[in-house]
Amino acid sequence: MRALLVVLFLLAGLLIGLVYFMPLATILKIAGAEERGLSWMAADGTLAGGQIRGLRAGTELLGDGTLKLRPATLLRFGAEYDFSWSGPAGSGTGRAAVFPGGTIEVRDYAIRFDFAAIDGLALWIRQSGGEARIDGPLIRFRNGECHHAEGRSTSNALTLNQALLGPGWPEMTGTIGCLGPDLGIPFEAQSASGTRVDTLARFSLRRTGSMEARISGFIPQDFQYALPIAGFVPDGSAFVYRYPAAPSEVQP
Incomplete structure (x- = not known):
């Protein structure tokens, strides 16, 4: 029984590690960002954070953004980030999140x-x-x-x-x-x-x-x-x- 629990914990840790280091672009696609009107030229980094370049909302060019994950939101099966953004038309800061549904x-x-x-x-x-x-x-x-x-x-x-x-x-x-x-x-x-x-x-x-x-x-x-x-x-x-x-x- 103890050995089984150890194996389960190891598998859980491996799964969390794989998800945590999954490419940011893959995470955004899995979350359905494209289906909701968002697109980008490049997304560098992992679930933990990174940079998005050439971000668009619909046809509007927003520019580039830097993201840093708030890990607690993973418990809600979503991903929330502190962001800073700068683009052709302005700049901003805040928190941005994508959730299922x-x-x-x-x-x-x-x-x-x-x-x-x-x-x-x-x-x-x-x-x-x-x-x-x-x-x-x-x-x-x-x-x-x-x-x-x-x-x-x-x-x-x-x-x-x-x-x-x-x-x-x-x-x-x-x-x-x-x-x-x-x-x-x-x-x-x-x-x-x-x-x-x-x-x-x-x-x-x-x-x-x-x-x-x-x-x-x-x-x-x-x-x-x-x-x-x-x-x-x-x-x-x-x-x-x-x-x-x-x-x-x-x-x-």
């Missing part, structure tokens, strides 16, 4: 996006040198769709453009949440003169993301001439900018 989580995240590197934004925003920041305790996707999200969003895009937009603009803020299957990241602000800006970015693991910015309230006459040049189109008494643009908004 189609669940992907990001916890305790703090992520910064550089407007100058994000395609689809109005040119004057990209040239502002501004950024967007999101941070919070949890974002969860299940089977590629947003299931639960908590966090806040902030941006200094308007405060850096007061020469163009006029004075009295506060920092843009918003509350992150799920909008159907997508992750919704809103940014809102109103100037001292009553001009309001509402921006909503949508992020999906399965589709290309989108963004809509709406300017409403008191819109000065010079704004009404300048906004169409910046890509905004009239929408009732407001002006709206969409990316990708609706078919009717595409210039011939």
